[in-house]
Amino acid sequence: MSSDPSLLSWNGIRLLLICSLLTAMTNFPSGFSHTSVNTAVHKLNEYLNNSFTERYRPLDHEEVSLLKSGINSAWYLFQVVGAMSSPFLCDNYGRKVAFALSIAFMTLAGAMQMLASFTPYSEVLIAGRLIAAVFSPLSDAALILYLQEISPSSLRGTMSSLYSTGYSTMCLLGMLLGHEGLLGHSLSVLLFVPVIPGILSTAFILWMPDTPKFLLLVKKDKVAALKSLRFFQGSLPDQTLLIDSMEHHHKEDANNNNNSEEKADSATSVMHILKKPHLRKAMMLSVSAAILTLPFYPILQNSTFFFTDMGVDMKTSQLASSFMMVVLTISSICSTLIIDKLPRRILLLTCGSCTVLFLTIFAVSEQMHQKSIAMGACFGFIMSYGIGVGPVIWSIPPELSPLADRSMMFCLVYSIHSCLVVVTNFATIPLFMSIGAFSFVLLFAIPSAFALVYLLVCLPETSGREIHVIINELKGIVEDKEPSRDVITSIA
Structure with a gap:
């Protein structure tokens, strides 16, 4: 009997719902924030101009555009810093720890931006955005590893594709809620929206187990790996054999690569x-x-x-x-x-x-x-x-x-x-x-x-x-x- 759940079975639907929830938690802080603020662009421009007017001098249209362009570009540059530090957390402390830390800090960054919108200190808003940029790749890496490592090979593509689907859905949600008639009338409200979901997401991640592969092959905890497999895929035939076979393949690979040059x-x-x-x-x-x-x-x-x-x-x-x-x-x-x-x-x-x-x-x-x-x-x-x-x-x-x-x-x-x-x-x-x-x-x-x-x-x-x-x-x-x-x- 196969140990792979069918997508249309209860276990397959359950796995799809879990993966959908994980991708929504990951993409909501970045996807929603990008498009909601872009839709309510005049509110952001107004805030930036007022911030400089109150403390220095008014900004003309070109200066506001240049400042916004710099903020957007800095997002991607700071992502590089976060991306290169992500493997250390994912490989040494686990996908779960990396996931929880990234969502928690992105939530904190969202709260910083919201609080900054009540003050003339736009630097705090920019700092909050850059903190979110650093932890965004960590959440993306942890999500992709989760989607890959909790899914059977027959459903790996479906679950991995949710990463892109989640991003586009959150972008669409941000674009819609950013309209003036909904939440776009207030920059503070828009910036606050991701905070509560971020707190709930962090709690959910702390509750769920790490991936079966990490628990088995890195932590060497076969019992926890089996529990994790059953948490994500449900109880299916041959899952104990699945864990044993994974361990066997890993040992074979380790023996094949067991030389000093590989270790160095x-x-x-x-x-x-x-x-x-x-x-x-x-x-x-x-x-x-x-x-x-x-x-x-x-x-x-x-x-x-x-x-x-x-x-x-x-x-x-x-x-x-x-x-x-x-x-x-x-x-x-x-x-x-x-x-x-x-x-x-x-x-x-x-x-x-x-x-x-x-x-x-x-x-x-x-x-x-x-x-x-x-x-x-x-x-x-x-x-x-x-x-x-x-x-x-x-x-x-x-x-x-x-x-x-x-x-x-x-x-x-x-x-x-x-x-x-x-x-x-x-x-x-x-x-x-x-x-x-x-x-x-x-x-x-x-x-x-x-x-x-x-x-x-x-x-x-x-x-x-x-x-x-x-x-x-x-x-x-x-x-x-x-x-x-x-x-x-x-x-x-």
Whole structure:
């Protein structure tokens, strides 16, 4: 009998609800805060201007825009700091401790921003935002590791895709609540909204167990690992055998790698990843996949500006930008339903190719002054991104890495991605104003095309496969036969 719960069974639905709750807790502080404040942008501008007026002098429109741009860019830069420190907490103290700490500090940061909104000290608000930026990658890393390590291989793609679905849903919620008629009339209220859910989320994380793999393979606690497995997946046949098999595979891997050179390399995890050919290849594949996401951020943050610059009226531009978030959310939900029914590699390559095509159509249409086609291309990009790019790419780093390097691999790729986002975000607006939408071809379409070629040649299929089999393929070891589902490595 299989120990994998079916998605439509009670245990499968229970696991889906737990994973959905975890991704909502992770994405609410960042996704909601980003879009709610962006929707109520005049309230933030008013607060920043009043803060400087009361203590120094009024700011003109360009200075306010520059200050806001600096705050947004600093978010991604401080994420790099948080990302590189995340593996230490995740690997040494556990996914649960890292998760609880990150949500607690992001909640504290939210409270700081809310309290700052009652004072003229905008520096406190900015400091709170930067604290949230540092702990945001830690919560993302802990979430991805949870989604990967509590799910059977047959549902790993579905559960991992919830990371992207949760982000788009929280962004949509923030955009809706940020409107003037709801909560957008008060910056303080908007900043306070994530605080209470953050306190409840921290309490829930402290109550739930760590992942079965961490408890078994790092803490060496087989009883706690079995309890954790039953907490997340319910009581199923062969779960004791599953734990024994996971332990057996881990010991085999440890014996194969038990030499002084491996141990010396593992002391510095980044160098370990760079030195080992299969890990270096996994990192390059993960970064190549992450490159496909780069156009999403300027489109998400500046779509209204792009549309109005093309000559679309402000009301239509704002409506189109809002509807794009709805399309993104629906696309992400559709992805969750189909991701384990299709080969993950084909899904990523197909949708990634579509994003490049739509970016090219956007650029050509804008140059030809075809506003409707250009806007339609943006919607096509968002749909392709939501179905097969966003939900897939962050599952690639952990799926191509052994347990010991999993969190470091994710955080290293996350850091590189954050740096690329900063660079491309800074360059997008000036280039767009200079050469129009052709800037998207230079900055995004051409690099994405090269990344897709590399992924086509080198990326192994990960859907429904055991992690050790995927890693062996990266090493060049071809196994004659993959283990049966009943052979228990299903959450490896």
